[in-house]
Each structure stands twice: as C-alpha cells, then as structure tokens.
Amino acid sequence: MPTMRYVILQQEQQLQFVEMPADYAYQLSALNLRLHKEIDKLTAADVPVLPWAIAECDNLDLLNENLTIIGGLDYINALEESFAVLRENHYPLISLLTEIRALQAQLEQWYEEEMEAL
16 A cells, blocks of 8 residues: 555635645645745736645544545646646746646656556
C-alpha cells in the first residue's frame, strides 16, 4: 500500500482534503502558493478562485460524513481545466499551466505505475 499524505485546502470557511502520494504532497502545496502569488497578475475574465493550502498531514480520519477526500489527480485535472480555459492576453499564463501540467504528468505516471504493480 503506497504512503499517502493529505493537503488541506481552505477557501473561506470551506475545507478540502486532497489525497496525494507522499512524495508529491509538498509539490501540490508549493504549486498552490505559487499560483496565489501569480493569480492577481492575471487579467482574464473568470480567473478561478483558489483555496489556500493550509496544512499537510500523514493520516486523516474525517469524522464529519459531509466531508470527502479528493483524489490528487482529480484535483490537479480540475485545476488544469480551470486555467486552460482562460483567455489571457497580458500575463504569460503558459508558465502557470506548465507547472500544473508537470505535476499532472507526474501524478499520472505515479498512478499508472501503482496500477501495474497490483
């Protein structure tokens, strides 16, 4: 069984729990901070509102049945989609998309290798 970590994201009063392979959790947290640093520079309409990465942990037991754990690849795919549709003319959006897609490709490879190992 692979070791997983959880990245806890907060948007206003809502929490999201993203399950990541342990070796990639830090990359998601770092990507989140980088996107927050750059998102105000975007001039496109409908810039996505991002939650903030607020914590990482090794074990997570959700006690509230209304909360769910989001798979890391599902989260990254949705993030990539939300940035890919932007029509940005003034800021090099391609650099942000490149970072998102790099983590996306790493996760896809990780999950593929995990499936082969089963």
